[in-house]
Amino acid sequence: xxxxxxxxxxxxxxxxxxxxxxxTSRQVVHAALWLVTALGAVAGCYLVLGAxxxxxxxVLVYVGAVVVLVLFALMLTRxxxxxxxxxxxxxxxxxxxxxxGAATAGLLAVVLVEAVGGRLVQVDPERSRAQPLxxxxxxxxxxxxxxxxxxxxxxxxxxxxxxRDGFGSGEEDD
Amino acid sequence: xxxTGPLLLSAVLAGAGVYxxxxxRNAVLVLIGVELILNAANLLLVAFDxxxxxxxxxxxxxxxxxxxxxxxxxxxxxxxxxxxxxxRGDVDLRxxxxxxxxxxxxxxxEPVP
Numbered sequence: 001x002x003x004x005x006x007x008x009x010x011x012x013x014x015x016x017x018x019x020x021x022x023x024t025s026r027q028v029v030h031a032a033l034w035l036v037t038a039l040g041a042v043a044g045c046y047l048v049l050g051a052x053x054x055x056x057x058x059v060l061v062y063v064g065a066v067v068v069l070v071l072f073a074l075m076l077t078r079x080x081x082x083x084x085x086x087x088x089x090x091x092x093x094x095x096x097x098x099x100x101g102a103a104t105a106g107l108l109a110v111v112l113v114e115a116v117g118g119r120l121v122q123v124d125p126e127r128s129r130a131q132p133l134x135x136x137x138x139x140x141x142x143x144x145x146x147x148x149x150x151x152x153x154x155x156x157x158x159x160x161x162x163x164r165d166g167f168g169s170g171e172e173d174d
Numbered sequence: 175x176x177x178t179g180p181l182l183l184s185a186v187l188a189g190a191g192v193y194x195x196x197x198x199r200n201a202v203l204v205l206i207g208v209e210l211i212l213n214a215a216n217l218l219l220v221a222f223d224x225x226x227x228x229x230x231x232x233x234x235x236x237x238x239x240x241x242x243x244x245x246x247x248x249x250x251x252x253x254x255x256x257x258x259x260x261x262r263g264d265v266d267l268r269x270x271x272x273x274x275x276x277x278x279x280x281x282x283x284e285p286v287p
Contacts, residue, residue: 002175004175005175005176005179008175008179008180009179012179012180012182012183015183015187016183016186016187016190019186019187019190019191019210019213020186020190022190022194022206022210023190023191023193023194023197023198023203023206023207023210024193028200028202028203031203031206032202032206035206035209035210038187038210038213039213042187042213042216042217045180045183045217045220046217046220048175049180049220049221049224050224051220051223051224051233051234051237053234053238054216054220054234054237054238054241057238057241058216058241061241061242061244061245062209062213062241062244065245066209066244066245066248069248069249069252070202070205070206070209070248070252072252073202073205073252073255073256074202076256076259077201077202077255077256077259077264077265079202084200086199086200086266087198087199087200087203088197088198088199089196089197089198089199089268093196093197094197096196097192097193097195097196097197098193100192100193100196101189101190101191101192101193101194101196102189102193103189104185104188104189104192105185105186105188105189105190105192106185106189108181108184108185108188108189109181109182109185109186112181112184112185113178113181113182116177116181116222116225117176117177117178117181118177118178119176119177119225120175120176120177121175121176121177121221121224121225123175123224124227127227127231132231133231133234133235136230136231136234136235137231137235137238140230141230141235144239145239148239148242148243151242151243151246152242152245152246154246155246155247155249155250156249158250158253159249159250159252159253160253162250162253162254162256162257163253163256163257167257
């Protein structure tokens with residue numbers, strides 16, 4: 001047990017607990033706020049694993065942008081404040097979903113731990129710096145990086161078209 | 175440090191995400207489950223990157239790419255959810271069955287306009 005093990009256990013338990021609360025909370029705004037905690041704790045896990053740039057991007061993009069979008073969606077769809085009766089499916093479906101979720105978690109845990117569980121991670125401070133990552137990102141990975149900008153542009157245009165007045169009502173083909 | 179911790183946390187996050195996607199009726203809450211699954215995948219990528227010390231930093235770079243794709247996905251999904259809300263007045267996924275097979279249609283309280 002090293003200091004990193006203890007740190008990871010702390011943020012990991014926080015991430016797992018808030019992730020489970022985010023999918024089980026019956027108050028929709030609370031669910032979104034638990035998602036903030038879970039994503040922030042995952043960013044802490046990245047820090048412990050020595051991926052500092054990824055942790056910063058996680059905080060900037062996920063906690064900063066994605067969660068704000070989710071909160072906007074909740075407000076624009078007039079999500080009820082307080083306990084809502086109709087955010088969850090009826091109990092047979094919930095039971096089946098719980099079985100599927102537990103099976104997924106169990107299968108992943110058993111397979112991964114059996115395959116590589118005994119391995120030790122030596123976090124290298126030299127790898128944590130931004131410069132080697134940037135050399136890889138803008139060297140070997142520059143083509144997929146540029147393709148991603150096209151994907152973002154396509155997503156932006158798609159969101160604009162979908163949000164236009166009268167989309168899908170047969171009046172847009174003028 | 176041991177690799178077991180990240181692996182177990184990733185499994186738990188993926189399981190919670192699957193539960194969220196399957197058990198929620200509110201479309202926005204389904205998105206929260208999807209985000210959790212994506213984060214489980216990201217955590218695995220970063221953990222394996224740290225464990226195997228890839229010369230190209232594949233794990234970290236692919237995590238950055240997944241984060242970007244997730245941001246684009248949430249943007250489009252928000253537009254779709256708002257369109258659903260404009261047309262139906264709610265975001266209840268049990269009622270949105272326009273594309274369902276005929277034999278699967280359950281009677282809903284209000285017909286789709």
